[in-house]
Amino acid sequence: MAGDVRLAAALAPGDEVAAFASAHPAAGGIVSFLGQVRCGDGVEALELRHYEPLTLPGMQALAATTLSRWPLDGLLLIHRIGEMAPGEPIVLVCAAARHRRDAFAAADYAMDHLKSDAWFWKRERVAGVWRWIEPRAEDHADRARWG
């Protein structure tokens, strides 16, 4: 089974989760994670840049690895690209499984790898000035949990 992996200019998380859940009626558990642009620190906007030849193939490879590690009925990875405002959704991960533990673990694993490995470059605008965001050591530590 292949995951549903998308880069998107817009994201309606509620609709996506509902559609995903109804597409996997045999799954007893659906775990979803929604990442949104944090409000505060004077951030006016966030921009996600990607590199077409690497970013989507990399996410598809992550989906394949996630599906191979847990017995899932389905996996959804949607990542926003472009400019977004505080409070807007950035990323949605949904995992469907017969039993909830697999769904929790798979969604956690996929998010840790999206945060540390995926080919995205982020910048934020504060007081009208754009600034690139450097990698965080915590993201690499989170990924290292999975061996």
Next chain:
Amino acid sequence: MSATLIFLGRLEDIAGGAERTVAVGPFAAVLAALEPQLAEALREPFIRMALNGVLVADPQTVLLADGDELAFLPPVSGG
């Protein structure tokens, strides 16, 4: 006979644009033709490269041919 360089992340600011058309040739010659400040930023060991969408293991083996696209990838800041 030209190739395209793609600059991701903060490299775009240093280059003054997201991409640039350059003459074909070996990697060292392509870098030598750029502004010194940009060439130095591209040579940083943590900058990875992709030639036509495939990650490059050893930059010294890169030989740009007509129509090639070489992307410079700084460490990702995560999704």
